[in-house]
Amino acid sequence: MGWLDRERTIAPPGFNRWLVPPAALAVHLCIGQAYATSVYKTALVKHFGASLTEIGVIFSIAIVMLGLSAAIMGTWVDRNGPRKAMFTSAAFWASGFLIGSLGIFSHQLWLVYLGYGVVGGIGLGIGYISPVSTLIKWFPDRPGLATGMAIMGFGGGALIASPVSTALLKMYDPNSGAKGWVASGESVGKLFLTLAVVYLAYMMFGAFTIKVPAEGWQPAGFDPAKVKAASLVTTENVSARNAVKTRQFWLVWIALFCNVTAGIGILEQAAPMIQDFFRQPDGTSLASAAVAAGFVGLLSIGNMSGRFAWSATSDVTGRKRIYMVYLGVGALLYTVLALAGSTSTVLYVALAFVIISFYGGGFATAPAYLRDLFGTFQVGAIHGRLLTAWSAAGVAGPLIVNAFLDAKGRPGALNAASYQPALLTMVGLLVIGFVANLLVSPVDARFHEPRPGRVRSEEPALEG
Amino acid sequence: MSSAQTPVTPSTGKLVIAWALVGVPLAYGVYETLTRVAALFG
Incomplete structure (x- = not known):
């Protein structure tokens, strides 16, 4: 898949560097969903008949995998460029939701651990670091501003995922109007399928929008001596x-x-x-x-x-x-x-x-x-x-x-x-x-x- | 190629669409959160 290679993502002359932050944000807003898991935590406890700790392990595995994959895959990300990294991250993140939904529908908690925790966690780690070095190269004059914009997305992702997930759970569960309602496992499974499709599309937008600057490129008026x-x-x-x-x-x-x-x-x-x-x-x-x-x-x-x-x-x-x-x-x-x-x-x-x-x-x-x-x-x-x-x-x-x-x-x-x-x-x-x-x-x-x-x-x- | 690069075509439409795709959901998320925050000061 040569169209994902770094060489194919070099920006042509006249490319507007302000297109890069939204590409980075698209990825970070999606993976920021990791902080909105509390929305369906109780539903999963009920669905699997598990303890809060057993369900909490799903999130813990994902965060551990985030750190490990970022540390192990960092050099690969730098060598292969942001497009391939974002594409890979999107594939892992969406697959994590798909495998997770399979685990929910089939009542197999270990599949949710494997899906959202392990596979999704790898997507989290690669996605988190994928736009960082590219942003720093596009904004040598304001690297803090550039990385701040992207990493802000990780915080913002939960703000979006939380209300959207609640609304979708209500839509998918016919009993949502009942007093003391807890979402059904089936509705959480459907939510996972929806998130897989939506996040895949959004992250692909990021992957195909991002470009790396040509060798030696500098922004107009930038003085490295300063x-x-x-x-x-x-x-x-x-x-x-x-x-x-x-x-x-x-x-x-x-x-x-x-x-x-x-x-x-x-x-x-x-x-x-x-x-x-x-x-x-x-x-x-x-x-x-x-x-x-x-x-x-x-x-x-x-x-x-x-x-x-x-x-x-x-x-x-x-x-x-x-x-x-x-x-x-x-x-x-x-x-x-x-x-x-x-x-x-x-x-x-x-x-x-x-x-x-x-x-x-x-x-x-x-x-x-x-x-x-x-x-x-x-x-x-x-x-x-x-x-x-x-x-x-x-x-x-x-x-x-x-x-x-x-x-x-x-x-x-x-x-x-x-x-x-x-x-x-x-x-x-x-x-x-x-x-x-x-x-x-x-x-x-x-x-x-x-x-x-x-x-x-x-x-x-x-x-x- | 060390010369400074000035945008030749600003591609404003593309820029607006790209920022809207991420800005609109983010604004929605912030708005929804602020409505919850209102309880803190109500």
Whole structure:
């Protein structure tokens, strides 16, 4: 299939680079559905007669596969270009839904694990990194803005998938008007089939719209010397294999891990947390279920808008400084939340909103940070390896929060004080991330790729 | 080929369609979410 090759996607003269962000967004909006699985979680529990944990495993497998496939397939994505990567991602993502629907119709939960979890998860990982290096090459003047636009889509995908899935489930289930209605397994199966077709079409639009810039292309008026003026920004290139040998890669990994772990701590517990924070001595809460649902929605908006706004801001401030804000100011806000969050709902909501916007910002700014440190050569592959920090944080964040809360009492009887140990642990993590980010310095020249007339005497060893 | 590339044909129609294809669903998702958020301030 030569029409998918990188060589066939080189932009002709006059191509408008602003066609590239919607192509990237098309893919990220589709794979962002991964954060809308709660819509049919209860329906699957009932359909399979399984526990919440057994159904939750579907999502966990998908996120682990996201990290693994991004890390393993990153170099392949960089070598083969964005069109082939998006096409492959679409095939895996849609196949995941098809296999998953087969599992639902045939009452085989393992098929849902294999389909949505494993196959779909591979589609998630390839899709997530597929447009990143292309965007950075099209927008050397605003890499943070460009990757922020795409990665914002991952946050936005859930905002679309959630109401659309609810509407489709109601349409497919004749009993949807009944009191205490839970969608039938058959309607979830039909939903999966619909999503497979719609997402395949949308992602194909992205695959066939995206183009890579011709060798040496630069935007009009762009002066590389201005970018180079920042001390951390390199014009050299480092391969993915060498990047993981550098101290800088692991410092950024730690910074991202700490930022994501802290954010997930709030996101995972958002709805019960606001109710617990405003629990009265008689056991009732000032925050109703509707208020809690509104709070979760507000956090989704904060997560999505933070991805775009903070990443775009990093083009002005520099990547290291914006990470100091995410981690340093984040630690301060977390402390206030832990110690004074229960004094006012307005204060609580405002603090959580900003903290979650930092969480999203950390994700979206990471590719541009890697570009600054390692150049554009294999930035997609390096980004793929960095995403293992996300997988690790996905395990660590909920584990920390749940372990502390389990020790404090049972759900429904917790209050603001119950959350203090977990939140203050997150503050400690953010401080560790802050220090790691502070230690980031330019990459040593021995890791740079050879240029014409300059050879590297030997393969660089792991940096001590 | 290191010269700066200025768009020769802005392909405005294509640009509008491409952005609408992603912008309209995203705007719908944000609107639906904001209606839920309203409960927070109601």
